[in-house]
Amino acid sequence: MSTDKKIVLVTGGNTGLGYEIIKALYASPHAYALIIGTRTVSNGDAAITKLQSEVPTPGGASTLSVVQIDIASDQSIEAAVASIASSHGRIDSLINNAGANFDTDVRDGKVGLREGFNASWDVNVSGTHVLTTHAIPLLLKSTDARLMFLTSGTSSIAETMPENWGNMYMLPRINASPPAGWPKPPPMHPLTTYRSTKAGLNMLMREWARILKEDGIKVWAVSPGFLATGLAGTGVDVLRKMGALEPHVGGEFVRDVVEGKYDSQAGLVIRAEQPQPW
Template identity: 45%
Template sequence: MASKTIIFITGANTGIGYEAVKAFLSSSTPYHVFVGARNLEKLETAINSFGDTGIHKLVPVQIDLLSDESIVTAFKQVSSEVGYIDVLINNAGAATSAPPSRESFLQDYNVNVAGTYTVTDTFLPLLIKSSAPRLLFLTSGLSSFEEVTKPNPRFPSPPAGWPKAPTPTWVCYIASKAALNMVMINFARILKNDNVKVWCISPGFLATDLGGDRERLKAMGAGDPSLGGTFIKDVVEGARDEDVGKVIRRDMVQPW
């Protein structure tokens, strides 16, 4: 049997991360997946739900993006079991439900930008040892500067005067994801001569717990999270190698 492609993915006990692991298990390519999540009990429940993994191997890894100690501990666990990883998938994220404030902005930035950066920086010594390293960051379709500056009837400008209606809570989330896009660009630059293929993955409007009530999101037209999981697998397996260094959607390159 061919050697397994080794993956470390964060935030994989639910949503798109969970669906990505499921997609890897459906592949004819053998995978060794370190499945990361903050809550180890929920993570083990998620892994057990997959049943027989066949040619693949799943290993639970507890990791909290708000804790540098947790990130280092996760790195030590992975590096003690393998000498390298082929793919790092930064899937874990946060979206505050509180109105925009210093606290809520810092909450989303701490996970989506600072935490994700720290995970990547910590695991790079393992990633660059791969013969075909890949680095993925999960971003948002609403992180496109070009698109959000266009008129949108869903988000009209309020009448003149003050006070204004409350700013949507998702402003903190999309601002942090726009910053994450810049983090990706920087990693693509500094890892170019290490032959690391780097992307931001924009999975589309999907019904996940991160966005709130799944049924409400489905009623608004959100797709199934499995679409995002399959997309991630396809990128790992080479489907979008021509779009390295970009923010990619399932059917196009996302405008900056």
């Protein structure tokens, strides 16, 4: 069970940003035991096949495996953590990447407002908190434990204020007020629920940083940038036209956090360039 390879669990690791995180670590010269957390094992197996075709020679003799985990299910979380405890004995880096955005489903009438809002919090905050709680004993067995929460640039409360927009062209787009009257015209890319949950996730990160301070576990909320991942069903080509970066940029950023580049910024919400304003 004991291994010199750093053991990394990435939830939502079979697609989007999670896949790019796994890929960046797999290509790294460092050796990892990479665990792809996915709701459907067959999707994780397909991701491994794809990874091995795109990176035929892992940089550091890293290994790939899959664990079934649905962070909206306590039973699934408990079974996944027990499986990792049995197969690996510890976790060196827990990357809480799995998330969801139900804003467009609410806008399009597919789910009710309360249902969509609660589902977003359940996945993005509650499920992440439950998983982290169950995984702490395995992180405590690491000599270099790292805990990451994948947040969003839209979660910054400070940047909702016009005086803080500066030359960041996306901030007016998501923070400008609509015309007077009711009902308001639906925005093309609604974010109210999503960004609220990610702001909550930032506070959750601060709580875990406080709780684990004396245990030596480094904690971050990682804001990977505006990426063309197709979250909430928005086409990647549409996102690219809006200025989204390719997903591998976010994957490489998270890899750098795992490998120590941002250790001096532990306890913060971090962007690749600088800490993100609260």
